[in-house]
Amino acid sequence: MGRLVWLSDTHDLTWFPPVSQALKEPDGLLAAGGGLSPERLLAAYRQGIFPWYNAGQPVLWWSPDPRSVLFPAEFRISRSLSKSLRNRGYRTSIDASFAAVLDACAEPRASGPGTWITPAMAAAYRQLHALGHAHSIETWRADQLVGGLYGVALGRVFFGESMFTRSRDASKAALARLVDECRARGIVVIDCQVSSAHLQSLGSRALPRAEFVKLLGQHVDGACVWAKG
Numbered sequence: 001m002g003r004l005v006w007l008s009d010t011h012d013l014t015w016f017p018p019v020s021q022a023l024k025e026p027d028g029l030l031a032a033g034g035g036l037s038p039e040r041l042l043a044a045y046r047q048g049i050f051p052w053y054n055a056g057q058p059v060l061w062w063s064p065d066p067r068s069v070l071f072p073a074e075f076r077i078s079r080s081l082s083k084s085l086r087n088r089g090y091r092t093s094i095d096a097s098f099a100a101v102l103d104a105c106a107e108p109r110a111s112g113p114g115t116w117i118t119p120a121m122a123a124a125y126r127q128l129h130a131l132g133h134a135h136s137i138e139t140w141r142a143d144q145l146v147g148g149l150y151g152v153a154l155g156r157v158f159f160g161e162s163m164f165t166r167s168r169d170a171s172k173a174a175l176a177r178l179v180d181e182c183r184a185r186g187i188v189v190i191d192c193q194v195s196s197a198h199l200q201s202l203g204s205r206a207l208p209r210a211e212f213v214k215l216l217g218q219h220v221d222g223a224c225v226w227a228k229g
Helices: 038-046 079-087 098-105 119-130 170-185 197-201 209-219
Strands: 005-007 029-033 060-062 067-070 090-094 134-141 144-154 157-165 189-193 205-207
Touching: 038 119, 038 144, 067 209, 079 170, 090 170, 098 119, 098 134, 098 144, 098 157, 119 134, 119 144, 134 170, 144 170, 157 170, 157 209, 170 189, 189 209, 205 209
Parallel strands: 005 029, 157 189
Antiparallel strands: 029 060, 067 189, 067 205, 090 134, 134 144, 144 157
């Protein structure tokens, strides 16, 4: 059985144990602690690691096996979604209201009493946005924000973090815009982190963690194509 590694902010902020050392139960739990500085967050993403924890817990770092990913060319738009995109009067934008999208994603869901986007987590991603690494896509109907998503772009990879909807298919409209942007900008893969039936219906699939890490090694470094255009 593996052992959970505790990180410290007094040492190298970019260091994590190899993802192969992540626990099998709970799946992918790799390390705890260490804070949410931009240096540590960006280093985590580059190694296939992301933070997820609830209020009152230390920062927990995860790298599940397998990993849910969406290749832009494999995105599926159902007939009903296509109808929504045509008829519901939605329009989408990029980075027009990052803070509002983040706040909406942090709202409690009907499926649970709390949120994993703690104030510290929200502050960390606002900082990443200010540095040009975190981005949002907004879905609007008239002047109302009705859906959206946010994530982190590094190299040719977009790491999806969270989405929300206040109107039918509004978050899917944001995802469709993200896929279009990824195709246009040369982003090769969208990290969806953990699989779900909802994501699978849209074309996501599970990759063994080793394959995902290899994919990152090929595409995550270098200039971020999201910054272009």
